[in-house]
Amino acid sequence: MRTIEIPVGTDLAKLYREQVGDYPKFFKMDTACKLGFLVAELLVKEDPDRFVTREDRAVLVFSRSGSLADDKNYAESMKDFPSPALFVYTLPNTVTGEIAIRNKYAGETSAFVLESFDPEQILDQIVLAFQDRMTRSVLAAWIDCPSDEEWAARGWLIDWRDLLPPEEEHRCCHGGGHGGGCCHHHHHEESEEHHCCGGHHHEEGGEHCCCHGEDHGDSGEHHCHCKENK
Amino acid sequence: MKNLINELKLKVIDALNLEGMTPEDIDNDAPLFGDEGLGLDSIDVLELIVLLEKNYGIRLATPADGKKVFQSMAVMADYVAANRTK
Amino acid sequence: MVSAIGCGKADTLKALREKRTGIGPVKYLETSLRDFPVGEVPLSNAELAARTGAPETWPRTTLLSVLALQEALEQASIQSDGKFSPATYKNVESVEGTGLPEASAFLLAKRRPIPSNIPLVSGTTVGGMDLSEKLYPMYSPWHSCGASTDLAAQFLGFKEATTLSTACSSAANAFIYAANLIRCGFADKVVAGGAESLSDYHLNGFNSLMILDPEWCRPFDATRAGLNLGEGAAFLVLETEESALERGAKPLAVLSGWGNACDAFHQTASSQNGEGAFQAMSQALKRAGLKPEDIGYVNAHGTGTPNNDASESTALRRIFGDRIPPVSSTKPYTGHTTSASGSIEAVFCLLALQNGLFPPELNWREADPGCIIPYSGGDVPGPRHILSNAFGFGGNDSSIILSRI
Numbered sequence: 001m002r003t004i005e006i007p008v009g010t011d012l013a014k015l016y017r018e019q020v021g022d023y024p025k026f027f028k029m030d031t032a033c034k035l036g037f038l039v040a041e042l043l044v045k046e047d048p049d050r051f052v053t054r055e056d057r058a059v060l061v062f063s064r065s066g067s068l069a070d071d072k073n074y075a076e077s078m079k080d081f082p083s084p085a086l087f088v089y090t091l092p093n094t095v096t097g098e099i100a101i102r103n104k105y106a107g108e109t110s111a112f113v114l115e116s117f118d119p120e121q122i123l124d125q126i127v128l129a130f131q132d133r134m135t136r137s138v139l140a141a142w143i144d145c146p147s148d149e150e151w152a153a154r155g156w157l158i159d160w161r162d163l164l165p166p167e168e169e170h171r172c173c174h175g176g177g178h179g180g181g182c183c184h185h186h187h188h189e190e191s192e193e194h195h196c197c198g199g200h201h202h203e204e205g206g207e208h209c210c211c212h213g214e215d216h217g218d219s220g221e222h223h224c225h226c227k228e229n230k
Numbered sequence: 231m232k233n234l235i236n237e238l239k240l241k242v243i244d245a246l247n248l249e250g251m252t253p254e255d256i257d258n259d260a261p262l263f264g265d266e267g268l269g270l271d272s273i274d275v276l277e278l279i280v281l282l283e284k285n286y287g288i289r290l291a292t293p294a295d296g297k298k299v300f301q302s303m304a305v306m307a308d309y310v311a312a313n314r315t316k
Numbered sequence: 317m318v319s320a321i322g323c324g325k326a327d328t329l330k331a332l333r334e335k336r337t338g339i340g341p342v343k344y345l346e347t348s349l350r351d352f353p354v355g356e357v358p359l360s361n362a363e364l365a366a367r368t369g370a371p372e373t374w375p376r377t378t379l380l381s382v383l384a385l386q387e388a389l390e391q392a393s394i395q396s397d398g399k400f401s402p403a404t405y406k407n408v409e410s411v412e413g414t415g416l417p418e419a420s421a422f423l424l425a426k427r428r429p430i431p432s433n434i435p436l437v438s439g440t441t442v443g444g445m446d447l448s449e450k451l452y453p454m455y456s457p458w459h460s461c462g463a464s465t466d467l468a469a470q471f472l473g474f475k476e477a478t479t480l481s482t483a484c485s486s487a488a489n490a491f492i493y494a495a496n497l498i499r500c501g502f503a504d505k506v507v508a509g510g511a512e513s514l515s516d517y518h519l520n521g522f523n524s525l526m527i528l529d530p531e532w533c534r535p536f537d538a539t540r541a542g543l544n545l546g547e548g549a550a551f552l553v554l555e556t557e558e559s560a561l562e563r564g565a566k567p568l569a570v571l572s573g574w575g576n577a578c579d580a581f582h583q584t585a586s587s588q589n590g591e592g593a594f595q596a597m598s599q600a601l602k603r604a605g606l607k608p609e610d611i612g613y614v615n616a617h618g619t620g621t622p623n624n625d626a627s628e629s630t631a632l633r634r635i636f637g638d639r640i641p642p643v644s645s646t647k648p649y650t651g652h653t654t655s656a657s658g659s660i661e662a663v664f665c666l667l668a669l670q671n672g673l674f675p676p677e678l679n680w681r682e683a684d685p686g687c688i689i690p691y692s693g694g695d696v697p698g699p700r701h702i703l704s705n706a707f708g709f710g711g712n713d714s715s716i717i718l719s720r721i
Contacts, residue, residue: 013249024269027249055577055595066460066481075452078520081284084276085246087521088583088709091441093482097710100578106595109578109712110489111481113462128496134599272585276526293526 001162004042005154006035019045028085029098030070032145036061036095037102039141039155044103051104056136058108058129059096062122065146066092066113072147095143107135117142117152126158136160235307242303245281246274258304263297275300287315317663318383319548319650320355323367325387329667332675337649339532339544346450347516352528355546355651356514370471375444375458376513376547380656381468384549385436388507389472392553392565394434435476435503437494438465438551439486439510441655446515464511474507481655484617485576485708486510487550488658488716492574494554504559509551509659518654519545525584533620533652535645535677536629538684543619546651550659552666569669572701572719573606575599579711585623590631592713593617597635597703600715604701608636611717612699613674615661617707618645618690619652628705629687641699642691648678658706658714665702665718672698 006015012034016026020041029037040059044050067090074086088094096109108129114121126138141155239253248268261267263275275296282288282299288310290296299309317324320338321331331338339355357364357380364379365372368386443464447456458464462479469477480489487510494508522528522545529542560567577599579592586593601608617628632640646664653660668674677690700720707713 024249027247028273053580059578072453074521075449075517078517081280082520082524083280084521084524084526085273087524088273090518090521091481091483091709093708093710093712094583096578097583097712100580100711101582104580106578106580106592108576109482109710113460113479113481115462128493128500131496131500271582273525273583276524279526280524 001159002043002157003154004039006038006042006151008151008153012038023102030067030073030086030089030094031148031151032063032065032067032069032092032143033089033095033098035145035151035153036141036143037098039143039153040099040103040139043139043155043157053104053106055105055107056134057105058110058135058138059099059105060108060110060112060125060129060138060140061092061095061099062112062114062117062125062140062142063092063144064114064116065144066111067094069145069147095141099139105139108132117144127163130160130163231307231311234311235303238307238310239303241281241285242278245277246270256303259302261302262300262306270300278306282310285316286310286313288313317387317548317550317660318357318359318380319550319653319656319660320357320546321649323357323359323383325663325667328663329671329673331649332664332667332673335676335678337532337678339546339648339651342514345446345514345516345519347519349516349519349523352519352523352530353532353544353651354514354519355544355548355649355653357547374467375456375464376446377440377442377444377464377511377549378458378467380513380547380549381438381440381465381511381551382471384509384511384551385468385472385507388509388551388553393563394505394507394553433475433503434505434507435478435494435497436465436469436472436474437478437480437490437497437506437508438468439480439482439488439490439655439658440464440512441481441483441486442512442515442518445517446513449515449517468511482712483708483710484652484654484657485706485712485714486655486658487660487662488574488704488706488714489576489712491552491554491571491658491662491716492576492714495571495574498554498556505553505555507551507553509549509662510656511549512547512653512655514545514547527621529620532679533648534679534681535616535618535620535647536625536684536687536690537620537680538682538687540620540622540625540684542621543647544651546647546653548650548653548656548660550656550663552659552662567721569666570719570721571716573600573602573604573717574715575601575603576712576714579707579713581711583711584709586627586707586711588627588630590627590629590634592711593628593631593705593707593715594634596713596715597631597705600703600717601635604717604719606701606717609639610701611636611641611703612697613641613665613668613691613702614643615665615668615675615702615704616643616645616690617657617705618647620645620647624707625684626686628707632688640688642674642696643688644675644677644691646675649675658704658716661704661706662716662718665704668702669699669718669720674699
């Protein structure tokens with residue numbers, strides 16, 4: 001798990017220029033989106049294939065204030081000429097939108113408004129996000145921005161492996177370690193070698209040679225008994 | 231007219247948050263939209279429509295009209311000079 | 317449910333049969349933009365309060381929610397019984413520096429029996445804005461989306477409520493969220509849906525984006541010029557088969573598939589090839605274990621904007637190829653009810669499943685080569701499976717599939 005925080009009072013334009021610099025749309029964003037954008041940049045900067053479209057990363061943004069800072073700015077503009085550029089940001093999920101557009105994340109995007117910073121509720125939602133059998137990592141952030149000058153911004157990049165208890169014995173491998181999480185309802189990488197199956201590849205959802213020809217349901221535990229290589 | 235173009239450039243830079251740009255950076259005849267230009271998008275068209283109404287009393291009916299008028303700073307300035315009511 | 321075409325399912329079905337629109341001039345909303353047709357619920361706040369027993373001073377979004385919730389709970393014979401066992405997380409320590417609890421300990425502590433409370437999941441974006449915009453620069457204490465849901469929840473005895481706010485896909489996402497709660501064993505019954513009232517704030521906002529039509533909207537029509545805003549609320553009770561059997565409840569349909577994907581293109585416009593929509597529909601079909609030819613009817617997002625209808629049509633063609641089932645948008649009946657649209661339109665789909673009636677497209681005249689041709693009436697086989705789309709700003713695209721039992 002990676003974590004990052006942008007303290008209140010940080011010069012966001014300066015941070016953008018130092019750490020990013022190649023995305024002028026940054027300056028059109030409202031403060032909440034700037035924070036979300038920067039948190040995401042700092043977390044995924046070093047990712048390989050960074051700008052290749054992917055569906056296996058969910059983006060979850062949490063706050064207490066939602067889009068309040070921009071809501072106020074738009075309301076002010078309504079006094080004479082309502083501003084379309086300000087109206088666009090009067091939704092909490094524009095933060096997830098900006099992150100998704102920049103990074104080409106085509107998976108789940110959700111914005112949650114909470115009573116306060118509640119780590120347990122946040123982790124609850126992160127765990128739920130992994131349940132769709134497609135999500136392999138979650139970019140989550142608490143971006144609370146009641147005004148353009150005050151905020152709390154922190155983010156986490158969580159891989160599905162971060163949720164696994166350490167050293168849990170794998171029944172199908174009789175204690176042998178393996179990669180790929182083929183057990184206990186966790187999905188596995190397509191065509192990844194399964195040590196418990198004696199090295200045979202199989203496609204996700206397909207018949208498993210290690211199970212002696214029996215396939216298993218999408219959400220079922222593997223019945224492979226690893227007795228023989230097939 | 232030179233004053234008007236300069237004034238427009240300053241307003242455009244401000245309205246569209248074109249950070250770090252000065253009027254000198256914007257060529258009068260350069261296309262405003264598309265990759266070769268300033269890379270403005272559909273929301274920017276709408277903001278420019280608001281800018282024209284707010285500052286010059288000109289009301290454009292649709293975003294399509296906007297795109298025609300905002301082809302370049304020179305085209306925009308000509309249009310404003312011809313149609314301003316403020 | 318409640319919308320511009322009436323209160324409750326009976327009224328709604330009647331309006332669909334009579335092809336009667338609820339769109340017309342603004343009546344109750346205080347706004348300067350009175351020239352735009354809207355799909356306003358034909359009841360004042362005083363009338364909503366009288367019908368529901370809730371205070372008239374509450375946000376309109378809440379009043380609409382309560383009205384719809386009362387109908388849903390009554391039909392499902394559910395009384396939120398006020399017995400609540402709050403989640404207890406024992407010995408959960410924070411992972412150093414991250415601010416989040418240790419994940420594995422957290423998950424172990426979570427293995428608890430299904431609580432007896434029934435959560436409410438509601439999608440809204442406007443919340444209490446109708447009150448705040450009158451008080452601005454002060455805010456109504458019920459301004460926030462969560463607060464406007466909580467009021468409805470407390471009034472009806474829900475002890476657990478959550479609000480989703482993803483603009484026009486909110487209610488569809490509320491169903492997906494509710495389904496996940498049930499699949500993960502956090503609940504065996506969940507009440508989910510969405511609610512939205514009109515406000516001067518967002519009517520002006522949509523106008524500043526120049527996507528309102530000063531005439532009655534006409535989705536998929538070559539001359540379409542934008543959307544008409546609407547308001548309303550609708551809720552469904554989702555539960556497991558076991559729970560329904562156990563208490564002798566009569567389910568109306570199965571939520572058999574759902575999908576959510578991000579278009580990742582632009583905050584307010586959809587991509588030309590409808591990628592987000594295509595992905596959401598594909599996921600829904602995959603989850604339901606269905607092929608495109610199994611879908612008997614599609615309730616489109618179909619807002620009437622040049623952009624959405626073209627993009628959605630492209631996505632539909634990519635999914636269905638040459639064999640597109642009957643498709644219609646019900647927004648010419650109700651207007652675009654934004655956060656409530658996913659649930660209001662799910663109820664239309666339920667009515668279609670139960671009554672073999674597809675809402676015919678209203679106000680469509682001229683084919684657009686870039687768009688599908690919507691269903692305008694005529695005999696079609698009763699559907700087994702119906703697909704419903706809801707696409708929100710931020711590229712948040714959702715699809716759900718409802719199936720006959």
